[in-house]
Amino acid sequence: MKTDPARLDRLRGYFHTGETPIAKPDCLDEHTVAALADGTLDAETRGRALVHLATCALCRRAVASVAEALADGPITHEIEIVEGRRRRGGPLVRIAVPLAAAATVLLLLWSPADDRSPGHRGPPPPPATTPILRSPVGAVSAAKELRWSHVAGADRYRVTVFDATGGVVFAADVSDTVVAFPDSIVLVPDVSYLWKVDARTGFDRWATSELTEFRIAGPRRR
Amino acid sequence: MDPWVAELRRGRTDAAWDLFLDRYRRVIFAAIRHYAQDYDDVMDVFAQVCESLREADLKRLRSYFDRQSHTARFSTWLVTVVRHLTVDWFRHRDGRRRLSTVAGELPPLRRRIFEFLFISKRSHVESYELLKSSDGFDLTFGQFLAEVSATYRAVAAGRRGRILRELGGPAPPLEEIEDEQASPGERRAELEDALSCLTPEERVAVELYVVEEMPADAVAKVVGWPNAKAVYNHVYRALAAMRTRLERAGLRVNL
Numbered sequence: 469m470k471t472d473p474a475r476l477d478r479l480r481g482y483f484h485t486g487e488t489p490i491a492k493p494d495c496l497d498e499h500t501v502a503a504l505a506d507g508t509l510d511a512e513t514r515g516r517a518l519v520h521l522a523t524c525a526l527c528r529r530a531v532a533s534v535a536e537a538l539a540d541g542p543i544t545h546e547i548e549i550v551e552g553r554r555r556r557g558g559p560l561v562r563i564a565v566p567l568a569a570a571a572t573v574l575l576l577l578w579s580p581a582d583d584r585s586p587g588h589r590g591p592p593p594p595p596a597t598t599p600i601l602r603s604p605v606g607a608v609s610a611a612k613e614l615r616w617s618h619v620a621g622a623d624r625y626r627v628t629v630f631d632a633t634g635g636v637v638f639a640a641d642v643s644d645t646v647v648a649f650p651d652s653i654v655l656v657p658d659v660s661y662l663w664k665v666d667a668r669t670g671f672d673r674w675a676t677s678e679l680t681e682f683r684i685a686g687p688r689r690r
Numbered sequence: 691m692d693p694w695v696a697e698l699r700r701g702r703t704d705a706a707w708d709l710f711l712d713r714y715r716r717v718i719f720a721a722i723r724h725y726a727q728d729y730d731d732v733m734d735v736f737a738q739v740c741e742s743l744r745e746a747d748l749k750r751l752r753s754y755f756d757r758q759s760h761t762a763r764f765s766t767w768l769v770t771v772v773r774h775l776t777v778d779w780f781r782h783r784d785g786r787r788r789l790s791t792v793a794g795e796l797p798p799l800r801r802r803i804f805e806f807l808f809i810s811k812r813s814h815v816e817s818y819e820l821l822k823s824s825d826g827f828d829l830t831f832g833q834f835l836a837e838v839s840a841t842y843r844a845v846a847a848g849r850r851g852r853i854l855r856e857l858g859g860p861a862p863p864l865e866e867i868e869d870e871q872a873s874p875g876e877r878r879a880e881l882e883d884a885l886s887c888l889t890p891e892e893r894v895a896v897e898l899y900v901v902e903e904m905p906a907d908a909v910a911k912v913v914g915w916p917n918a919k920a921v922y923n924h925v926y927r928a929l930a931a932m933r934t935r936l937e938r939a940g941l942r943v944n945l
Contacts, residue, residue, distance in 0.1 A: 499754070502762035502770040507911030509761050514914050515890075522890040525897075531912055532902035533777075533856065534770045539908070542720040547765045550717055635716055652727045 496520060496527045505534040541639030545628065598675045599625065599645075599665040604682035611655060611684060614663060615646045619675055622667035626674070629663040637661065657686035695755060703747045710751065711740070717765060721772040725780070725853045739775045777856045799827055800841040807838065808845075814838065884932035891915075892928040899925050 496504070500517055503509045509517060521527050537543055548554035600617040614627055627647055629638040637655075640647050655661060660683050666674040691699075694709030722735045743750050754760075754767055762770075796804055802825055806817035818834045821827045829837070846855070885893050891913045898904045898912060899921060906918035915921060 498770045498774060499757065499760075499762055499767060502766040504912050505770070505908075506762050506766045507914070508763070509914075511914065513761070518890040518894050518913060522885075522893040522897075528894065528897050528902060529856065530770070530773070532898055532904050533773055533852075534766070535904060535908045535912065536852075537721060537724045537769050537773060538766060539905075540720075540724050543717070543724060543769060546717040546720045547769075550713055550765060551763075635719055654729065 491526055492524065494520060495524060496530070501527065501530045501534060504531045505538060541626075541628075541641065542636040545636050545639055597669075599667050599677040601663065601665060601677050601680040605680055607683055607685040609685055611649050611682065613646055613648045614665075616665045616677060618645050619667040619669065621669045622675070624668040626666040626668070627663065628666075629661055632660050632662075655684050657684045659683060698748060698752060698755065706751075707744055707748060710743075710748075714765075714768060717768060718772055721769045722776055725773070725776045725856070735776050735779050738779050739772055742775050743771070777853070780853050780856070796841065796844060799829075799837060800844060802827070803834075803837055803841045804845065807841075880936060881932070884935045887931055887935050888928050892924055895921055895924050896928050896932075 496517060500509070500513075504514070504517055504521070521531065538547075545554065597619060599619050599622075602615040602617060604611040604614070614629070616625070616627075623643065625642055625645065627638070627640050627642065628636055629649075631637050638649065638653055660681050662679050662681050664679045665677045667677075669675050692709075692713070694706045694713060697703075697706035697709060718739055719732070719736065722732050722739065726732045726735055750771065754764060794801070799821075802821060803817060806812045806820060807814070812820070814835070818831055821829070821834065885896070888896065895909050895913050895915075898909045899906060904912075906921040909915075909921045910917055913921075915924065
């Protein structure tokens with residue numbers, strides 16, 4: 469079927485009465501609405517539910533709304549964490565671990581043993597296999613968009629911005645290395661935010677950037 | 691078993707609540723933010739959701755576990771409950787007045803179009819004439835129709851659009867002038883008759899795909915069809931069957 473947006477708009481216009489549907493005693497309960505959106509009802513129960521759904525705009529709206537919410541990045545992210553399909557790794561941990569790793573490397577580089585070594589060259593730096601976050605980084609005057617480096621072979625990037633409590637403020641899946649930060653999300657000045665980018669490099673294979681902090685610099689005080 | 695469920699089963703509701711909230715706070719916030727964009731709204735809805743889930747010794751949460759069998763995941767059920775409570779909160783606070791709030795954020799021409807078409811429910815021709823005569827806008831009917839579509843897209847997009855749809859409006863614009871002959875109610879009655887020739891599965895698929903704008907793969911999941919292609923095929927055939935039925939009744943609807 470052709471999914472011509474204008475044609476679909478026209479069809480929606482035909483179907484839409486502009487009236488607010490009213491709940492009936494036989495409307496589906498929240499459990500059934502959730503199971504329909506999940507696609508987990510058995511055939512018999514689903515058959516009964518569909519008979520009701522066919523004539524109830526209110527329940528159709530509920531099912532469509534829940535299905536849409538379940539496909540929303542931040543909700544999916546949080547559900548995957550509570551269901552154990554994704555690790556949270558709080559922002560502090562995510563900052564502390566790379567910092568500790570960097571400190572270890574520095575300690576090794578500064579080790580007096582280096583002075584005694586005949587000066588072997590280390591291995592060449594590995595090619596960029598994870599996204600490098602370009603902007604915003606640190607204190608910035610505004611964050612209109614998020615930019616990062618390209619990763620060879622990546623066909624998709626998943627961007628996530630966290631607030632200081634680890635809550636997801638913004639999440640998006642894009643194919644480009646830049647995404648506009650929605651105006652609807654208000655970033656509080658002088659509050660730290662953290663963001664990262666996962667690059668999809670193969671089937672179910674993701675390369676994750678360092679978690680990076682930024683904040684909107686507030687107005688200067690005298 | 692989750693620790694909070696274990697506490698719930700032991701009847702220690704305060705401990706269960708603390709553990710539940712610790713585990714699901716972010717899911718609840720994410721679900722609320724799906725619909726609400728203002729910080730104060732999000733916090734007020736969160737308070738309302740907590741109050742509702744906590745009342746009567748966590749009755750609502752217990753209702754999930756009191757069922758004999760579970761076909762929905764708990765997290766999906768929770769998102770469903772939060773969506774319900776969020777929409778209720780907006781409905782009680784705003785009702786359809788929220789439409790006016792949205793109109794205020796549009797550029798002047800689109801604001802007037804929005805007020806005429808979506809709030810005052812005037813026809814396209816009437817709105818066009820009023821724009822020209824009363825408001826002094828100088829544009830062709832073609833330009834007007836393009837602005838109508840752009841206005842609809844502007845108000846239906848994003849989180850604001852989501853809560854607007856939950857509150858019952860606005861409807862997408864119809865482009866053909868001859869369709870203005872019938873009221874939305876009459877048009878819907880004609881369609882109801884044509885829809886009666888479909889099976890419940892087909893009818894739900896048509897409504898979810900066309901009206902609710904659900905992706906075809908999500909529709910397939912709801913109606914129990916194997917994939918998105920099955921949805922395209924069924925919906926295409928269903929619309930063709932409806933068209934035939936409407937034409938037999940002497941009605942011309944461009945489905």
